[in-house]
Amino acid sequence: MQSPYPSTALDAARRAIAEQLREIRRDAGLTGREVAARAGWQPSKVSRLQSATTPPSDDDIREWCRACGAEEKIPDLLAANRTADSMYLEWRRVQRTGLRRLQESRIPLYEQTRQFRVYSSTVIPGFLQTYEYAAALLGSIARVHGTPDDVADAAAARVERSHIIREGDHRFGILLEESVLRHVVGDAAIMAGQLGYLLSVMALPAVSVGIVPAGHPRDMWTLETFTIFDDERVHVELLTAAITVTTPGEVAQYAHAFEEMAALAVHGARARSLISAAIDSLD
Incomplete structure (x- = not known):
């Protein structure tokens, strides 16, 4: 599958975050549909987030961790997400x-x-x-x-x-x-x-x-x-x-x-x- 990201470093960073989200869900004993229901999302969103097809926002990370009862994971995931963000800066934003x-x-x-x-x-x-x-x-x-x-x-x-x-x-x-x-x-x-x-x-x-x-x-x-x-x-x-x-x-x-x-x-x-x-x- 072709990466949606323009750099292999960015791709690796995004996939590492997605894998952490997936592991948090598994450790909580939840299915993707159950996480979606608790967060108020469509199941397709969970699929996109844990496959790294769509990068998570900070709010997505907070909601995911709360749905899985893993609030202690939020600070490290937010830091990793912002590091990944810094690798690819949209000109309009900067x-x-x-x-x-x-x-x-x-x-x-x-x-x-x-x-x-x-x-x-x-x-x-x-x-x-x-x-x-x-x-x-x-x-x-x-x-x-x-x-x-x-x-x-x-x-x-x-x-x-x-x-x-x-x-x-x-x-x-x-x-x-x-x-x-x-x-x-x-x-x-x-x-x-x-x-x-x-x-x-x-x-x-x-x-x-x-x-x-x-x-x-x-x-x-x-x-x-x-x-x-x-x-x-x-x-x-x-x-x-x-x-x-x-x-x-x-x-x-x-x-x-x-x-x-x-x-x-x-x-x-x-x-x-x-x-x-x-x-x-x-x-």
Whole structure:
């Protein structure tokens, strides 16, 4: 059966919670229908919860444990449920107070990370964005997701946190698909300024930028945008959600994928030539 969850780590966390619910029911000597009757649910809901087809809410966990006379299990199950929630954050939820707070919330993680590895198939990574590019991009995000309009403050916060590319003991490996250079965010003037800035930051000793050329045979397919923080965690960006991966085996897979992409990329003068060509192509 195909998992309803986009990460094997999240799938494992959700299935572990479902198994605990099932064991609580069995220990109480109850059938699924009996739990449903005591909780005031349809029997199908019990089936979905204990098969991990549907993730439980906190209230679902409380009702399940009360129905089974296992109230002492509630605190640990709630903690496990919230940990699973943190692995998959819906953009609408994290952005509901505006985009600025989302930018600022990541500062502690960014400041404590020593090695960043970023692969982007979509946009210039936030570390390397100009204010104008960030404002145009965040404006599009706010419009699509229907979040509060604090774009100017959010863009300023994004640029402000980028000081780490020049300060502290940080190293950045950035890999971009060539299509990122050709996707015009804002307008031609904003994009030219962004690409010019990208050329300038390539001179920084802490920053390595590689471009995966378009139109060449390749053994590695285009992936979703992701960031590896040291060897501890990975953030993967989807349209509707952000996934946090912390399982060592999965982090290692993303690290391997980064190396595969790095082998396809060009660096130095060849990368700068592709960026310059993208600037020249702007109207």
